[in-house]
Amino acid sequence: METLLAYRPLWIVLVTPIAAALIVASDRRPNLRESWTILASVVQALLVASMLPAVLAGEDFELTLLPLASGFDLVLRVDPLGMTFALVASILWVVTSVYSIGYMRALDEKHQTGYYASFAVCIFATMGLAFSANPLTFLVFYEVLTIATYPLVAHKRTPEAVRAGRKYLAYTLSAGLAMLLAVGWIQTLIPAPSFRPGGFLDTSIAPPATLVVLFVLLMLGVGVKAGVMPLHAWLPTAMIAPTPVSALLHAVAVVKAGVFGVLRVTGFVFGADTMREIGVHLPLATIAAFTIVVSSVIALSQDNLKRRLAYSTVSQLSYIVLGAALLSAAGLTASVIHIANHAFMKITLFFVAGAVYAHLHVEKVSEMKGIGRAMPWTMGAFTVGAVGIAGIPPLPGFVSKWWLGIGALQAEGIVFLLVLVVSALLNVLYLFPIAWQAFFGKSERFTRYDEARLALAVPPVLTAAASIVLGIAPAIGPRFWDLAQRVTASVLGGGS
């Protein structure tokens, strides 16, 4: 039993590929096939949650699986940052699984077996990423994530979808190569690198110029998935994918893998001191600030709801990047907590977008006038999400922004505070009108109550409720707040 428990990180990672195999094997029996998805997601979430107390108590789970190359083993380690990401992804996978079934069946989509199997493999890669203990392990799972997401992006098989898939691959594979180069290079500098709070690279290992190049390469690697401008172009295009994919992968798993990578690189490869020394933090913060503002502006002009949400995602992700680049305690805490907060809020919005599309075939913002009368529950959830993203208390967006603001002040970056204010304003402008028009707009079309089926309506309501809880009491439940505090303490407290 003890050994079984000690291998928990491995079980967590392995639940999903096993599920994928079972899904493929149950190709002809849809109900059985979907039960595997649900079962795997619940088991995985429970397993992850079961590790939370130990992680909060400061216990270290480390598991060396097999050697990959000299100096690099495939090692899984559970630390507070990885735990945050794993918790978010696994909890939301449960909800998304239910939603997926509702969505795919409502639309009578084809190729569902491949869809569920790829989805499971994506979660596998996400969990692997969350628990990766060294750069090569990270790279392996990062590439698996790329490949598993590709069929989901191209799922519709239309020429447009196939093109989106190509674009996605072009961006992410190039990013993977940048990362491969960086990791290979690091391997020639130090024998057995592994992620360490406070970083393992410093100027005693390589000259600053080399470190800057390495930093840029790694940032190119993770920045593509994190949607940092100008590497973001794949993200809006990939919105062609079925909505549950956009919801979980393009708001939670894939893009969060990117920002998670940013946090790993800044906090666990370089560390605050080295970043200051080689002077890369301000450029990174500037790019993030630029992304925040510009993508918000672009979001304003999008009529397609999913595209608008995509640009909103691009903008919100850069909050996390900004928080990491500020190198201040409050900023980093805000970053980590925003991984969770944004995930819950944005998945709500995507769930609603999908429900509206699957149920009433509405995908444009301009067609949503009065839709709240037909679908009050889902649009109610949307409103919660919109308010939350805009950062209005008591929703969690406020918590992240507040601390991010304090972080900007701690780092003496008044400019960044200004960026946050402007962006909050823009968020209000691009999300509020949708909610407002949904309930108060005049419409001939939506006159009577016509809510989506339960599998589509319940998940957004649930995640909206969860968002409210996260906003009011960030310290309960999955305790993201405590996890974030621990990450900050370990990274900025001079290492543990």
Next chain:
Amino acid sequence: MQTSAPVVVVAILFFAALLLPVVRRFSAAAVYPIALAAGAAAAAVSLWQASLVIRTGGPLVSWLGGWEPPWGIEFRVDHLGAIMSPLVTVVSLIVLVFARRNLGERLERRSHFFYSLYLLFTMGLVGFVQTGDLFNLYVFLEVIALTGYALVAAGEPRAPFAAFRYMILGTLAASFYLLGLAYLYGLTGSLNFVDVAARLAEHQDTRTAFVALAFLLVGFGIKAALFPLHAWLPDTYSYSPSVTVAFMAAVGTKIGAYGIFRVLYTVYEIGTHRQHLPVTEVMGILAAVAIVVGSILAIAQTDLNRMLAYSSVSQIGYVLLGFSLVNSAGITGGVLHVLNHAFMKSSLFMVTGAIVSRLGHGDLRRFGELGRQMPVAMATFTVAALSMVGLPPTAGFFSKWYLVVGAIQAGKWPYVVVILASSLLNAVYFFRVLESAYFTRRLDPTSAYEHVAAIRPLPLSVTAPLGVTAIAILLLGLGSWPLVEHVVRFIVPAGL
């Protein structure tokens, strides 16, 4: 350690090859089982001797006729032989299983000749990688060449012409080799690898030694299809029977690479006893050009067979680039890639053979819905393709990893760029096939549906070898470190 195992492997194949035409006179049904048994026995013995090399840590030698080297001919299986010999026999066996139902009607009638040649070809290859004698190497080179021409010419109507071209260039290659060998013999008076290496020390940096080296390398360069000596390859691969090409593409060009390794590192001891010679620089540049040009030409093809043929031109570049780096990581990458690419390419060509046998064409633009019609074949193709692109956790990733690290260590940044860029080019042409097979419908709606329905499922004798290669590709990836630690490490000359 003295053992007769290396001779036994060669003898099994040789006598079985002689036996087949005789057996045919009595029982046509017995031909294939005997060929298969011989292939299996050879594979078993060579695997056993490989394990012996790993266990004892030293080379296995057998002195033919009991004559001690340097007077007699010596079979010498060191760590490189311990990789190459099982590689040849195992791939030969896999393709032999595949051959059962893929010879085609015309060849089936004279299958005893085909299998006889096939076993002789295998024998030549095994002898080539096991012999410790330079002239004996030439003998096996000719055995490989002569049987190879016949195996190629057995293909479709244009095959004899391709075989003729292959023969002209092959003869040229052998002549170059023989010339180089004559110089070496004149210089040292010996033919045994180890002995020649020891005697060369006196003649270090003489012009004769250098000229001999150049001749030897050009000879093997043609055999390896190193750009610009690759002209024989595309036609040969396109028009040969699918069985021939599945085996030849796996190991045919590799013997050239093997020869180059032997000349550079066993005989001339470059990097350890001799300074870097300009030949490695030239070879590196040619290899880099081969990688890029091969990939670009592959992108230009619409026929799957030809695409894979050009891809081979590119891939041999990886191997030779690794050898040209003259450092540990580079050689490791090169040797691993010999192994990995053999499995990938035989896998890919077997899939192609299966596709052509079912669709009647290999036009990769017209593979619509193939993913569903031939699930096992396309799944195998996918695994092999991901490996060709170099994505973890497949084998291709790890050879790429060592090559990148080796190039960084050697400070050869242009090569780093070439290796990474080539990954993307590989992605372009392999994902194009995957896209066609999984995401497009049939182009021709009139003939389509009956034809699609008429695709017969592949027999087990085809799906089993495909499955084996796919699994091998994954295992070679995840198990690459044990392989490096126990075998490849000893192939790298001590001191590098």
